[in-house]
Amino acid sequence: MKIEVLDTTLRDGEQTPGISLNAVKKLRIATKLDEIGINSIEAGSAITSEGEREAIKLITSQGLKAEILSFSRTLIKDVDYCLECDVDAVNLVVPTSDLHLKYKLKKSQSEMLQDAVEVVEYAKDHGLLVELAAEDSTRTGVEYLREIFKATIDAGADRICPCDTLGILTPLKSFNFYKRFTDLGVPVSAHCHNDFGLAVANTLSAIDGGVSRFHGTINGIGERAGNAAIEEVVVSLNTLYKNNEEDAESKYTTDIKINQLYKTSKLVSRLSNAYLAPNKPIVGENAFAHESGIHTDGVIKNSATYEPITPELVGHRRKFIIGKHVGTKGLDNRLKELGLKVKKDQLNEIFYKVKDLGDKGKTVTDTDLEAIAEHVLNIEQEKKIKLDELTIVSGNKIRPTASIKINVEDRELIEADIGIGPVDAAINALNKGIKNFADIKLEEYHVDAVTGGTNALIEVIVKLSSGDKIISARATEPDIINASVEAYIDGVNRLLENK
């Protein structure tokens, strides 16, 4: 059975607190949604603002294959704004619960029904396709819901959508709830929110209950805890509804190009600046990442041991992470990928050094692993930068000032700078010295007193990046400024290795 997808990333998704997409960004997302086979795109709420209307107009002017809708309240003026934007359809939202009618709209059930019928007739008279979304349906009596759906279908509504606006269904309730509207002669959509983390499960149950369409957003963004994540629903429909492993076809199909889902997710999170949790199913950075030895070993032998689908199916990629839980097979595999051949005893030594770092709560990047391996294999790289002299002037009535003399491949460089404190001044002076040949960014800086007292040994750990290379470096000294500069120089040298 074919299930159609209405994407509301640009309407309900944009209602995520803090997300605002300009017309160009909306168009880029809409174009991608169209390209991957989304059937209907809710491009925004035309009533919202001039900018929103500009964005919707830009999208409707492209001749995309997908149906383009705008949200509309049950008000003629909202429909007029939708018409101005030249959309194909309206997502006409009619609040139906007693709570919404009494407190929000101050209307009776019959007044709301009459308004809904009038607005549907107006929209239809003006050539729009109407999807009638009953807001807060899951806190509305079924009898009234069926009455308002029947009346608006008689007035011309083309599709209906009972909405679980507050995400209060459970999968079993969703199955039984949505089933009650599948005999009304028009396609039914599910619209499930994620307040209890059940939006995807409830959407799947609604589909099992007989709906032929669902609303969702890329990455599950949306009001409060968000909406059903399209990528999760679509991949579940594709994968979890086969009678047995050998079945090529699932019980449900969609028009979505599944291998584009990771790219689409990335585009939406980048343009909306909405952080994506690494453990997000299907598209999160850890969805196909393995660190623990037992899993990595299994995946190297046969990826199906610990992956329910291949990353390639959704256009993602598999990653093996080196950290506290790594096993020797995973480590050996990564070292080989980095072009490093090690003997068994060397592998064990690297293994224990990685475990030691893991026990200290550190992650191990590729550059870290290369440095550990080079140390174990006795491959000493010539250090590009060496510290010759460091002078600090600091006190309660003076701007902290540092001068630094470094040796860069036998050239002497002297620089000075000021800073918020003496460490900042020293690093600023150092950065001035190296800026012509190293583009370094300080990502993190940690200081720890290894022993107690003011004469304690100080451990400084810095995380530095250059392009897409990231490393951690450390130094331990009695003097915090020297420790900071030594750790920084060590990190820069390692980032410059193999460049």
Ligand SMILES: CC(=O)SCCNC(=O)CCNC(=O)[C@H](O)C(C)(C)COP(=O)(O)OP(=O)(O)OC[C@H]1O[C@@H](n2cnc3c(N)ncnc32)[C@H](O)[C@@H]1OP(=O)(O)O
């Ligand atoms: C469940 C959902 O996702 S609903 C969609 C939510 N989306 C939005 O809110 C879109 C962005 N909103 C906006 O830009 C503004 O709220 C506007 C332009 C739509 C309206 O702004 P204002 O006129 O200042 O009204 P305000 O937002 O303060 O209040 C909402 C009004 O809409 C009414 N209303 C809410 N839903 C509906 C509806 N479906 N049909 C008719 N009226 C509605 C409310 O009763 C209230 O009317 P009142 O002023 O007579 O009390």
Ligand SMILES: CC(=O)C(=O)O
């Ligand atoms: C219409 C809608 O977005 C809702 O009821 O959640």
